Amino acid sequence: MKWAVLSDIHGNLEALEATLAALGEVDAYLCLGDIVGYGANPNECCAIVRKLCPEMTLMGNHDAGVLGRLSPHWFNPYARFALEWTRSVLTRENWDFLQSLPHRLEGEGWMAVHGSLVDPWEYITSPWEARPSFERLTVPLAFFGHTHLAEYYLQEEGHLLVTQHPWSAGESILLAPGRKYLVNPGSIGQPRDRDWRASAALFDTEARTLTLLRVEYNLAQAQRKILEAGLPPLLAERLAWGY
Numbered sequence: 001m002k003w004a005v006l007s008d009i010h011g012n013l014e015a016l017e018a019t020l021a022a023l024g025e026v027d028a029y030l031c032l033g034d035i036v037g038y039g040a041n042p043n044e045c046c047a048i049v050r051k052l053c054p055e056m057t058l059m060g061n062h063d064a065g066v067l068g069r070l071s072p073h074w075f076n077p078y079a080r081f082a083l084e085w086t087r088s089v090l091t092r093e094n095w096d097f098l099q100s101l102p103h104r105l106e107g108e109g110w111m112a113v114h115g116s117l118v119d120p121w122e123y124i125t126s127p128w129e130a131r132p133s134f135e136r137l138t139v140p141l142a143f144f145g146h147t148h149l150a151e152y153y154l155q156e157e158g159h160l161l162v163t164q165h166p167w168s169a170g171e172s173i174l175l176a177p178g179r180k181y182l183v184n185p186g187s188i189g190q191p192r193d194r195d196w197r198a199s200a201a202l203f204d205t206e207a208r209t210l211t212l213l214r215v216e217y218n219l220a221q222a223q224r225k226i227l228e229a230g231l232p233p234l235l236a237e238r239l240a241w242g243y
Contacts, residue, residue, distance in 0.1 A: 003203040005185045005210075007032035007114075007145030009049070010062065011039025011086065012189030012239075013225075015198040016048060018217035019188050023202060029053035030203075032145035032185070033060025033101070033114035037079060038235050039189055040225035042066075042086045046094035059101035060114045060146070061121045066090065067098055070121070078232045085231060111142040123147055127162035130182055134162060141181050150186030150199045150212055154179055169197075169214035183210060196242040 004026045009016050029052040036042035037060075049057055064070045065083045072080050090098075103120040105112040116122040117133035123146055124130050130153040133142065150167040157178050167173070167186070175181060186199030193199075197214040204211075223236035 001027045001205045003028045003030055003205065005030050005032070005143055005183075005201040005203055006049075006188055007143075007185050007200075008034045008060065008148050008187035008189060009039075009045050010034055010037050010187070010189035011042040011045050011082075012198075012217075012222050013039070013041035013044045014218045014222040015188050015215070016045055019198045019200050019213070019215045020048075020052075022213055022215040023200065026202070029056060030105070030112060030143065031057040032112060032143055033058040034062045034145065035060070035098070036066055036086050036090070037062030038082050038226075038231075039222065040229040040231060043089065043091050043094055045189075046090075046097055050094075050097050054097070056105060057101055058105060058112060058114050059098065059103055059120070063098045063101060064121075067095070074121075078234055081232055082235060085229065106139075109139050109141060111137065111139055113142065113144050115146040116144060117142060121146070124153070124182065124184075125149070127153065127164050130162050130164070131160070133182060134180060137180050137182070140179070141175060141183065143183050143185070145184060145187070147184060148187035148190055148192035149184060150191075150193060150201075151184050152210075153182040156180075167212045169195075169212055171212055173210040175208040175210070185212065190239065192243045194242040196240055 004023045117136040185201035188198045202211045226236040
């Protein structure tokens with residue numbers, strides 16, 4: 001069975017559509033949250049995710065921010081402006097969909113969160129920050145997003161040491177017995193690793209492999225839409241920076 005693992009779409013319709021086309025035929029989709037925020041197409045992105053994986057989608061912090069579940073002061077001024085704009089254009093159907101999303105999903109041999117297994121809004125950017133999540137990880141594999149960085153963390157069962165590994169385009173991770181993994185597929189809509197291309201993962205559950213995809217999309221069109229919507233120009237500019 002092949003899964004597509006998506007995260008941090010952030011209203012970037014061009015990036016989402018290009019990613020789905022590059023993934024091709026898959027059996028299931030898992031979305032780690034932050035469907036909205038920053039980008040100019042929150043409704044279209046929500047509609048696609050609702051169709052693909054309504055029961056396999058998590059709530060991200062920007063999704064929660066739009067709903068008023070997180071204080072506006074949690075976000076920087078640019079993100080806050082985008083959330084207020086998103087709230088003004090979001091349809092009732094998509095509002096209800098975001099309201100329904102959980103903070104954690106679990107299946108046979110895997111778990112999924114937006115931030116960490118400790119706190120849904122916590123960032124994991126180092127082995128030290130990953131260790132508390134490994135302490136709560138009762139299965140071999142957990143997916144997380146939130147940082148917009150494609151990478152994975154590894155811990156040998158019975159050991160305290162956690163190692164951090166960057167994840168490059170086309171690189172496959174073989175899930176080995178006796179090891180636990182925290183895996184971040186990166187961001188579709190706003191990567192922050194200095195590579196502007198959309199990032200997502202393909203999980204082959206039979207081969208026990210995870211492969212990272214980086215996908216070019218119509219960047220200029222996504223930027224133009226942000227500007228035409230009256231969103232902060234920085235949100236358009238940073239797409240090209242990969243940050």
